[in-house]
Amino acid sequence: MSSIARSGPVPPTVPRAPKGSEARFQRLRFFFAILRARPSFAVGYGIVATVVVIALLAPWLAPYGPMTADPSVYLLPPGGNHLLGTDGTGMDIFSRVLFAPRIDLAIAIVGTFVSATIGGGVGALVGYYEGQQTWRRAVSTMVMRSADVLQAFPVFVFAIALVAVFGQSVKSIILAIAFVNTPIYLRLMRIQVRSIRQLRYVEAAYVAGASDLAILRRHVIPNSIAPLVAQLSVNIGWSVLLTAGLSFVGAGVVAPTPEWGSMVAMGFQNVVTGQWWPSVFPGIALCITVVGFGLVGESLEVLLDPERRQVLSGSLR
């Protein structure tokens, strides 16, 4: 994040940052001032931080093992020794809900970063080199049409098919998520780079003799990456939903492993007969997590856009 803050034009309302630790301190103060002004952003960061901490500390926070089934206490309602009750096999729902973000977040974050790296990289190259020559136009058309084809697939069936092809494993789910999301980043980056490369400072760098790679790396990409970063957070939320959905139909994480979607699926039959807790709690956890990442994405969208950040920091005084 710091590299982005550095590369964007500095808004006039924020005093030019001094060097070193003081600069970091000022940036932090600005950040907290914004969180005070827009409490919903603070909620978002709070949720994401909490979920990450829970994922890291799950073994110490959970009262029971996430996969220890005690058949003598199956389907206990919430309360007593089991805070959120137990499921049909006698596993403690609270412990499982705490353990689930480990796998859900890991899959979503890795999948999203893979798609952002590949999609963003290819998008930047296509956007930068796209030009008048026939072969360049042909290559870019081909890449964009392939993206069209990928996006024309019914997302969910496509993801299930990918998991079926590569075998049911965490790696396959990551791959499916990466596949489904890559075209989004490809488009986003291409459009950004196309508009940035026409700017004067890119021209100046070219005239000064910088190589294409150096121009891309030093000037074009840092200035066009902001919307991609904002998209990342929102996309992690979606990917958690997709992972859960895949697990729900049985094409994702395999059953006893604690995962929110498969927990909802395991409680499916119980819900119909009246025991709501095995399904409802993991769903709520899922929902809160996705909301958190959505809010962080929204805040990044504002903070990384120089114009909107200026409006916001102007309203702080």
Added chain:
Amino acid sequence: MLLRYIARRILYVIPQLFGIILVSFLLVKLIPGDPAVMMLGPTASEQSLAALRDKMGYSKPLWQQFTYYIGAAVHGDFGSSWQTTRPVTEDLLQRFPATLELVTFGLLAAIAIGFPLGVAAARLQSGPVHKFAGYYRLVAGAIPDFWLALVLIFVFYTRLGWSAPPLGRIDMAVAPPKTVTGSLVIDSLIVGDVGALSSSFGHLVLPVLTLGIVNAGPILKMTQTTVTRALSSEFVRYAEMCGLPRRVVLRQAVRAALPAVVTIISVLYGFLIGGAVLVEIIFSWGGAGQYAVQGVLNADVNPVLGFVVFSAVLSLIIYLVVDLIYFALDPRTRG
């Protein structure tokens, strides 16, 4: 002018469709599991397996299989499913109306929730309605539809007993109406069969509500953004200065926001055809998405391919229709 536009669009769509079929063909061929073994069981002799593979064309090189598939697909033949032992085209034609009924009513519900709320939130820049719209926008995109479906079933079926059980589109005991459009609700309306109407409507309520609540989010967001922008634009200020009544001004602003809203609705429609799978499964809807998922999980190749092609064609048709609506709504595109 219009006809030429449509013709160009279709010309542009053909290579895309070809790409879709090619990718899904290769993908589906890669799914592990031998259909011959699945059909005949593990005890079948090597000879009968080879004979069956020959009969189904699986022993030929991949490119020959593909050209054969494309050739047959152009004539509407997508092979047959070994699970149902029927031609895929027949299976899909039987199931797609169910999916379309669910998705169309679900989308209508989403519009009914999202559009008025969006207009109201744009009109009132503060107050409870604006606040509620903000929260709704935030949460709607985060609710897993399969979870919401279960919660609705628990509340309205298990606890209150108001709705039909989540088992299919109509009660087992009730005879479905004669097929006209494929939608049970509309068909029983046309035929005038009150029993079938109330039964099929009762089964439709919860899944449609699920899809409506979840998918109203994007519609709400788009409506609110574009109407807000329209309300702060020059032409609205001019209309206000001329002293037109508030209601008329609002109507003009909403009219200007319509093309963007129609676009987001079309995107949602295309997405939902394959995206309502989870809701279909929970309510045992017997739709096309459910059929495709069954196919993937059982190495049944042809249903998956057929579904992908069908839904791609359907969403392309939807996009085309939406473009035409766009033509009618936005005078700038008429040139």
